Amino acid sequence: AQSVTQLDSQVPVFEEAPVELRCNYSSSVSVYLFWYVQYPNQGLQLLLKYLSGSTLVKGINGFEAEFNKSQTSFHLRKPSVHISDTAEYFCAVSDQQIPGKSTFGDGTTLTVKP
Amino acid sequence: EAGVAQSPRYKIIEKRQSVAFWCNPISGHATLYWYQQILGQGPKLLIQFQNNGVVDDSQLPKDRFSAERLKGVDSTLKIQPAKLEDSAVYLCASSLDRRAGRGALHFGNGTRLTVT
Numbered sequence: 001a002q003s004v005t006q007l008d009s010q011v012p013v014f015e016e017a018p019v020e021l022r023c024n025y026s027s028s029v030s031v032y033l034f035w036y037v038q039y040p041n042q043g044l045q046l047l048l049k050y051l052s053g054s055t056l057v058k059g060i061n062g063f064e065a066e067f068n069k070s071q072t073s074f075h076l077r078k079p080s081v082h083i084s085d086t087a088e089y090f091c092a093v094s095d096q097q098i099p100g101k102s103t104f105g106d107g108t109t110l111t112v113k114p
Numbered sequence: 115e116a117g118v119a120q121s122p123r124y125k126i127i128e129k130r131q132s133v134a135f136w137c138n139p140i141s142g143h144a145t146l147y148w149y150q151q152i153l154g155q156g157p158k159l160l161i162q163f164q165n166n167g168v169v170d171d172s173q174l175p176k177d178r179f180s181a182e183r184l185k186g187v188d189s190t191l192k193i194q195p196a197k198l199e200d201s202a203v204y205l206c207a208s209s210l211d212r213r214a215g216r217g218a219l220h221f222g223n224g225t226r227l228t229v230t
Contacts, residue, residue, distance in 0.1 A: 004156070034218065034219075036219075036221075041223070042224075043118070043205055043221030044205070044219070045221070046219070046220075090157070102159070104156030104157050104158070106155050107155075107156055
């Protein structure tokens with residue numbers, strides 16, 4: 001079984017500032033890692049995913065995340081945020097041996113202020 | 115490509131009533147999921163279908179929840195009878211990759227259920 005902890009429930013930042021949303025996971029097996037974004041009254045949309053290879057992955061809208069196996073972390077970063085990045089962000093893990101069963105964190109609300 | 119379609123968008127019912135949600139996945143996606151998202155929490159998997167067969171329903175409260183995926187395309191999730199704690203957003207998702215854990219999940223906009 002896996003679990004995901006998103007360390008910050010709310011992150012307020014000013015426009016054009018950098019941001020980091022933290023995600024730690026626990027698993028006894030190898031996992032795939034994902035970040036999703038959810039805008040108000042919408043479903044979740046994939047930002048980026050780590051399956052294998054380079055530990056730094058780049059996604060849509062200028063976001064990137066780094067997989068750190070020793071620290072079991074997958075933090076999401078963006079060097080300069082926009083008002084339109086205001087949304088809920090979810091980190092998720094999936095057991096490589098159990099297709100499709102993703103476990104989600106409880107989300108981080110990113111609020112970008114002008 | 116058209117996204118995952120869900121209906122209705124909103125539903126308000128009284129406890130002990132029944133309700134059904136419908137989902138049409140992206141064309142060609144073999145794997146379909148139903149997730150429950152309670153306010154302030156992340157989505158939690160209720161059931162996973164591969165084509166029209168159930169892969170995982172270990173988290174589905176089978177005494178009141180049921181789901182089916184006829185002909186491996188559309189799916190319906192039913193709650194009967196509903197309880198107050200069933201108030202949540204019900205999200206349908208689909209994925210293409212046959213090793214579905216590798217692929218991204220494509221989500222619909224969800225159905226917001228309020229049980230009074």
